Amino acid sequence: MKRKRRIAILGSTGSIGTQTLDVIRQHPDLFEVELISARRSADLLVRQALEFDAAHVVICDEARYQEVADALQPRGTKVWAGVDSLCDLVGMESVDIVVGAMVGFSGLRPTLAALRAGKAVALANKETLVAAGAIVTRTAREHGGVILPVDSEHSAIFQCLLAAGDNPVEKVHLTASGGPFRTWERLRIAGATAAQALRHPNWDMGAKVTIDSATMMNKGFEVIEAKWLFDLEPDQIQVVVHPESVIHSMVEFTDGAVIAQLGCPDMREPIGFALSFPQRVTVGNKKLDFAALGSLTFEAPDTERFPCLALAYEAIRRGGNAPCALNAANEVAVAAYLKDLISFYDIAKIGERALAGVNFVADPSLEDIFETNRETAAIADGYIH
Numbered sequence: 001m002k003r004k005r006r007i008a009i010l011g012s013t014g015s016i017g018t019q020t021l022d023v024i025r026q027h028p029d030l031f032e033v034e035l036i037s038a039r040r041s042a043d044l045l046v047r048q049a050l051e052f053d054a055a056h057v058v059i060c061d062e063a064r065y066q067e068v069a070d071a072l073q074p075r076g077t078k079v080w081a082g083v084d085s086l087c088d089l090v091g092m093e094s095v096d097i098v099v100g101a102m103v104g105f106s107g108l109r110p111t112l113a114a115l116r117a118g119k120a121v122a123l124a125n126k127e128t129l130v131a132a133g134a135i136v137t138r139t140a141r142e143h144g145g146v147i148l149p150v151d152s153e154h155s156a157i158f159q160c161l162l163a164a165g166d167n168p169v170e171k172v173h174l175t176a177s178g179g180p181f182r183t184w185e186r187l188r189i190a191g192a193t194a195a196q197a198l199r200h201p202n203w204d205m206g207a208k209v210t211i212d213s214a215t216m217m218n219k220g221f222e223v224i225e226a227k228w229l230f231d232l233e234p235d236q237i238q239v240v241v242h243p244e245s246v247i248h249s250m251v252e253f254t255d256g257a258v259i260a261q262l263g264c265p266d267m268r269e270p271i272g273f274a275l276s277f278p279q280r281v282t283v284g285n286k287k288l289d290f291a292a293l294g295s296l297t298f299e300a301p302d303t304e305r306f307p308c309l310a311l312a313y314e315a316i317r318r319g320g321n322a323p324c325a326l327n328a329a330n331e332v333a334v335a336a337y338l339k340d341l342i343s344f345y346d347i348a349k350i351g352e353r354a355l356a357g358v359n360f361v362a363d364p365s366l367e368d369i370f371e372t373n374r375e376t377a378a379i380a381d382g383y384i385h
């Protein structure tokens with residue numbers, strides 16, 4: 001019998017983390033949990049560690065360490081605190097696949113540590129590639145690490161490319177649901193609250209990415225993510241709004257042929273494929289019923305009402321540390337929007353200022369990336385308060 005794949009989940013208590021554990025729960029014969037980590041959700045982390053008998057548990061917020069240690073150490077679980085521990089542990093011999101499900105820039109260091117150790121990283125944390133795509137992909141190449149996309153669009157492109165042979169890609173078509181404000185007038189969107197933005201029509205996701213979906217910054221970041229994952233030019237990546245979210249993305253070839261990947265919108269599908277690649281496993285999702293579906297619709301994205309999409313294209317065309325600056329500003333802006341401190345279009349304004357004000361570095365080192373992140377976050381924060 002083949003050995004089980006041993007999984008480390010960075011960010012096990014978030015939306016992707018819990019859905020990853022749900023896939024693992026369905027296949028105890030294929031997967032086992034070696035490590036789980038959370039930023040500060042100590043209760044859920046402890047429950048997960050008990051259910052899946054995780055060997056290592058990391059709580060990033062050191063203030064919550066004692067509570068987790070008290071609950072788990074008596075049973076022999078190794079409990080650690082802080083992101084540095086996480087960076088050390090992801091390289092362990094006993095880890096086969098690292099699921100990168102942390103939110104935002106915070107996932108960059110552990111992801112790099114995993115790739116440096118030559119691990120397969122199932123990457124859901126797109127901000128890592130947005131902020132430092134050149135460094136992350138170079139690290140993977142140099143150390144034999146592999147990035148398996150978990151973002152549904154990129155998993156779709158990856159699956160389409162398996163059918164492409166050696167043929168060059170002409171274009172990829174990234175589908176976008178359009179989010180909860182797709183049909184709203186600009187004036188109404190301007191007054192939209194975070195509670196309204198959190199009502200995503202199709203996908204069940206965490207708060208940060210759901211707001212990013214409402215602004216379409218998420219799609220912009222996915223353009224950047226696609227550039228790095230599949231070595232494409234920005235002009236080869238086209239966004240098309242597809243409200244049903246049934247086509248998860250498409251690849252077009254020189255002869256005009258287009259290969260698409262379809263499925264019901266459920267993150268467990270791309271997660272399962274990344275964990276079990278190249279095999280496929282059941283994940284407990286609904287299956288498509290084409291007759292019931294009737295039709296699929298498409299429209300062009302509107303960058304007047306959703307300026308963040310255009311900002312992301314501008315950032316990736318400028319290159320260097322510009323996408324890192326946009327990401328940093330966006331993280332601060334989304335956190336403020338979630339607390340009702342700023343309005344919807346302030347998110348784009350803050351991103352625009354970040355792009356205009358960043359000290360541009362054409363070929364940033366990792367230190368430059370951390371510096372840009374810090375600097376831009378501070379400037380964005382100053383704009384809000």
Ligand code: MG
Pocket residue numbers: 151152153222
């Ligand atoms: Mg996506």
